[in-house]
Amino acid sequence: MAFGPHGHRRSPPNPAPSRTAAAASEAPSPSVSSKIPQTPAAGHGLRAAPSSRSHLAVSMAATASTSASNPFPFPTRRPPDDTLFYAIYPLPPPTDLPPPALLASLRSLHLSLLGHLAPFLSSHLFHRDPFTLSLPADPTSPCALCASPPVPHLHGALRFGDSLPDEWLGVSLLFSLTRAFPNIAARAWDSDGEFLLIEAAFALPRWLDPDTAPNRVFIFRGELHILPPSLFPDTPSLDAALAAVYDDSVDTRAPDAVQAAIQRRIAGLPEKASENLHTARVIVPAPVAKVLKEEPCLIARAVEGFYDRDIDTMKHAARMEKFLKGPDGEGVEMVRTSVRMTRAMYAQLMQQNFQAPRGYPMPRREEGQEKWMEAELGMKIACGFEMMYQERWRQGEEGKGSTWEVYKKSLEATGCFQGLLPGSKEYKRVMEDAMQYYKSSTLFSRSRDILSAPVRRIDEILAMPYSADEFKGIDLPPSSDDSWLYGGEDELNAELRERQKEMEEYEATKKNRKQKQSASGSSKSKKDEFKLGEITESMQEFVRKMSSFEGAEVPANRRDMESVNLDVTQFFKAMESVLGGGSQEQADSDDGFDRKSSSSGMDFDDSDEENDFAEEIGDKDTSDAFMESYSDALNKELSSTTIEKSFARAPRPVTTNNEGTSDAAGTDGEMTPVDVDLNLVESILNSYSSQQGLPGPASNLLGLMGVKVPPDAKKS
Numbered sequence: 138m139a140f141g142p143h144g145h146r147r148s149p150p151n152p153a154p155s156r157t158a159a160a161a162s163e164a165p166s167p168s169v170s171s172k173i174p175q176t177p178a179a180g181h182g183l184r185a186a187p188s189s190r191s192h193l194a195v196s197m198a199a200t201a202s203t204s205a206s207n208p209f210p211f212p213t214r215r216p217p218d219d220t221l222f223y224a225i226y227p228l229p230p231p232t233d234l235p236p237p238a239l240l241a242s243l244r245s246l247h248l249s250l251l252g253h254l255a256p257f258l259s260s261h262l263f264h265r266d267p268f269t270l271s272l273p274a275d276p277t278s279p280c281a282l283c284a285s286p287p288v289p290h291l292h293g294a295l296r297f298g299d300s301l302p303d304e305w306l307g308v309s310l311l312f313s314l315t316r317a318f319p320n321i322a323a324r325a326w327d328s329d330g331e332f333l334l335i336e337a338a339f340a341l342p343r344w345l346d347p348d349t350a351p352n353r354v355f356i357f358r359g360e361l362h363i364l365p366p367s368l369f370p371d372t373p374s375l376d377a378a379l380a381a382v383y384d385d386s387v388d389t390r391a392p393d394a395v396q397a398a399i400q401r402r403i404a405g406l407p408e409k410a411s412e413n414l415h416t417a418r419v420i421v422p423a424p425v426a427k428v429l430k431e432e433p434c435l436i437a438r439a440v441e442g443f444y445d446r447d448i449d450t451m452k453h454a455a456r457m458e459k460f461l462k463g464p465d466g467e468g469v470e471m472v473r474t475s476v477r478m479t480r481a482m483y484a485q486l487m488q489q490n491f492q493a494p495r496g497y498p499m500p501r502r503e504e505g506q507e508k509w510m511e512a513e514l515g516m517k518i519a520c521g522f523e524m525m526y527q528e529r530w531r532q533g534e535e536g537k538g539s540t541w542e543v544y545k546k547s548l549e550a551t552g553c554f555q556g557l558l559p560g561s562k563e564y565k566r567v568m569e570d571a572m573q574y575y576k577s578s579t580l581f582s583r584s585r586d587i588l589s590a591p592v593r594r595i596d597e598i599l600a601m602p603y604s605a606d607e608f609k610g611i612d613l614p615p616s617s618d619d620s621w622l623y624g625g626e627d628e629l630n631a632e633l634r635e636r637q638k639e640m641e642e643y644e645a646t647k648k649n650r651k652q653k654q655s656a657s658g659s660s661k662s663k664k665d666e667f668k669l670g671e672i673t674e675s676m677q678e679f680v681r682k683m684s685s686f687e688g689a690e691v692p693a694n695r696r697d698m699e700s701v702n703l704d705v706t707q708f709f710k711a712m713e714s715v716l717g718g719g720s721q722e723q724a725d726s727d728d729g730f731d732r733k734s735s736s737s738g739m740d741f742d743d744s745d746e747e748n749d750f751a752e753e754i755g756d757k758d759t760s761d762a763f764m765e766s767y768s769d770a771l772n773k774e775l776s777s778t779t780i781e782k783s784f785a786r787a788p789r790p791v792t793t794n795n796e797g798t799s800d801a802a803g804t805d806g807e808m809t810p811v812d813v814d815l816n817l818v819e820s821i822l823n824s825y826s827s828q829q830g831l832p833g834p835a836s837n838l839l840g841l842m843g844v845k846v847p848p849d850a851k852k853s
Contacts, residue, residue, distance in 0.1 A: 217296070217328065218327075218328045219265070219296055219297055219298050219299070220294050220295065220296045220297070220327060220328070221294070221295040221296075221297060221303075221304045221307045221308070221325060221326075221327050222282070222283070222292070222293075222294050222325070222326050222327060223292065223293055223294075223295070223307065223311055223323060223324060223325045223326075224280075224283045224290045224291070224292045224293075224323065224324050225246075225250070225270065225290060225291045225292070225311075225314065225321050225322070225323045226288060226289070226290045226321065226322050226323070226324075226379055227242070227243070227246055227289060227290075227320060227321055228320050228321060228322055228379060228382070228383040229379075229380070229383055230288055230289055230376065230379060230380075231289055232288075232289065232376075236276070236277055239276050239277070239289055240272070240276060242289075243272050243276060243289060243290075243291065244272065246291065246321070247270055247271075247272060247291055249318070250270055250291070250314055250318070250321075251270060253313075253314065253317055253318075254268070254310060254313075254314070257310075257407055257410075261407070261410055261411070262414060262433065262434060262436070262437070262477060262478065262479060263295070263297075263300075263303055263306075263434075263437065263479070264297055264298050264299070264300035264303045264437060264479045264481050264482060265295075265296040265297055265298040265300070265303070265437055265441065266294075266295055266296040266297075266437075267295075267434070268293065268295050268306075268307055268310055269293045269295075270291045270292070270293045271291065271292065271293060272291060273290065273291075273292065275287075276289050276290075280292065282294065286374070286375055286376075288375050288376060288379070295307045298441070298481070299481050299485070300413075300479055300480075300481040302410075302413050302481075303479075304327070305402050305403055305406065306406055306407055306410050307325070308325055308333070308399075308402070308403055309403040309406035309407050310407060311323040311325055311356050312356055312359050312403060313359075313407065315356050315357055315358055315359055316358060316359035319358050320383075322355045322356065322357045322362075322379060322382050322383070323355065323356040323357075324354070324355055324356070325356065330347060330350070331347075331350050331354050333354060333361065333399055334350060334354060336398055336399060336402055337361075337391075337394070337395040337398035337399055339394075339398070339639050339640070339642065339643040340392060340394030340395045340397075340398050340643075341395065342363075342365075342392070344366055345363065349366065349372070351372050352364075352372060352373050352374065352375050352378045353369070353372075353373065353378065355378070355379075355382050355389075357382050357383075357389075360390055360391070360396060361390075361391040361395060361396055361399055362382050362389040362390055362391060363389065363391045363395070364378055364381055364382070364389050365389070368381060368387065368389070369381075398639075401635075413479055413480055414477055414478070414479060414480070415477070415478055415479065415480050415482075415483040415617045415619070416475060416476070416477050416614055416615075416616060416617045417475070417476055417478070417483065417511075417514060417616045417617065418473065418474070418475050418476075418511050418613055418615070418616050419473070419474060419475075419476050419511050419512075419514045419515035419518060420471055420472070420473050420500075420508070420511045420512040420515040421471065421472065421474060421515035421516075421518060421519050422460050422461055422469045422470075422471060422472075422519055423469050423470050423471070423472050423603070423604070423605040423608065424459070424460045424469060424599055425460050425515075425518065425519045425522055426472045426474045426608050427598060427599065427601075427603045428522065428595055428598050428599070429474065429476055430474070430608075431598045432594060432598065433476075433477060435522075435591060435594070435595070436476055436477070436478050436482065436518070437478075437479075437482065438522075438525050438591050439518050439521035439522040439525055440478065440482040440485055440486060440518070440521055441521075441525065442521040442522070442523075442524040442525030442526075442528065443485075443486065443489075443491075443517055443518070443520060443521030443524065444485045444486075444489070444521075446521075446524055449528075450524040450527070450528050451524070453523050453524050453526075453527035453528065454494055454520040454523050454524050455494045455495070456494075457494060457496070457497065457519070457520070457523050458523075458527075459522075459523055459526050459527065460519055460522055460523050460526075461496070461497065461519070461523075469605075470605035471498055471512075471515075472605050472608040472609070473511070473608065473613065474608055474611075474613065475613045475614055476518065480621065480622075483619065483622070484622055486514060486517050486518070487514070487619070487622065489517075491516075491517055491520070493513075493516050494520065497516055497519075497520075499512055499513070499516065500512050522595075525591065526591070526592055526595060529591055529592050530592045545571070548571055553567060553571070554567060554568075673814040673817055673818060675839075675844055821835050821838070821839070822835075822846070825839065825846055
């Protein structure tokens, strides 16, 4: 992936299955011995499943060796497409503290940062997961979530789902924290990598690309900092990069154009984040209203459960055993309440048709369109709560959450089920052993607690005494205007105009740079200029090279050799003489060749040669007549085809010589000699251009021969 100037970022696909930071970063590492999972890396709290196989100890030893040499023994996975990852580093890094003091220092920083964000986080509703910060399990060990060396830090993961504004809200919180706490630096990335650079692609320095970006981009004191190559020619270590950012004597601040591009995305945030929220009146069962009253943030889990439903979870909605029945199995009363959600949640609920389950109390359409829409929206929310609750309870009890899925895929990748037919007796036995092994781990306990946290909270709320009367007679806020859901044309046009302006500024800057380069190009030495002759010279040298049994050798880099001055006029004359022009040119060429041969230091007997020469003239005349007739016939045949248009030809001087007639006289002017070198150059350059900057045969061949082709001026 390159930092292409695509400005507006892509919308993510459907939200990935719920995966917490703990589950994502601490997936167990499988080790398989004869289809039985064994002891993984130490530190994951997993015990080996019992096995009577004789080579169990060998597999355990091999696993221990692998784990000791690899700080990340579990398979590397691509980050989810809907998650923002971030890390915060205290500066200067407190690496000299003993582990207890280091942990205490990080906890103090953790409390300070959350305390600063508490006023906003306590009132704001996120689309999927809230903005959180956590301490690494071991600050002195490499961090799995950040994939970073053991540098003291705090980290977090914000799952934003389909709501891109939440991702930029998370970025704005990082900028806010670094402004309020000048002794911290932050990083932010997602599945695209350094997406902040993607947003500022039109303003980036030319040297910055995905290969040079690692450990160079930080948020520090409310601004973006990029470590230049003059400071670190190679990829810097994280420790060195943080030290450079913190050093006031080193200028690492990103250019103003880059700062402006990022600030445009987070302008007004987090204060303006409330504009992304939507309020709606709904008619829901009393248990649902009670849960929303006590824990408004659980609406995110309900909408996620509804939006990500499948045929299995819809079976729970058909029964509605939790939210449509009382403790004794009796029916519950429907109440009217107000729900606050993000605009993305509201759109996900409104844009999907969903038939109410049998037995769900819905009003008649004759009672009014407004009441029907409130009841329909409430029905979708209630079904979402039911599907979410039942599925999370099942996953927590059975251990079939996302962590188990990650673990099972790891087993499959290591060959645990190789050669086994899914559903077979042996396959089921291995799967049962793997499940028992997984359930014996402390990770399973943590994963179960995380999965069942909403379930436990809902049970706690519904265990409290409540009645439908507490929702009656309440003055509810009106529903928000949802015209934004069906309009948005003005906003889209404004966004397109903004992107068009960025592109025009980028093109203008590039044009000015090209003009400056062309103006200064005349003063450069010829050694730095690109010469088309280098291509033909290198190719001819390669063809003439006598290779050994080891294969052909590429000529040395010609840019390291003395440049060759080429007289173009003499070059074309030489090519015409070699490839053949007219009879006069051929005669001149023959004469020149004879003179060169006779002056080469060899002596001939004139008397002996005269007779031979007379005989040769007769044979030559016959041969020339045949070749001329053959050439005329061939030219006449080819004149009706388009083959001549596929070759570049040498220019021929205009001649008034009318001597000699030929059947092909009318076509001989068109069939001028083929310029071999020009055809070679054109073919290679066309192949190079078709690669569009990507690796290919033409660029590889030219690179091996030391020829560097400049970019296409027409395309740039």
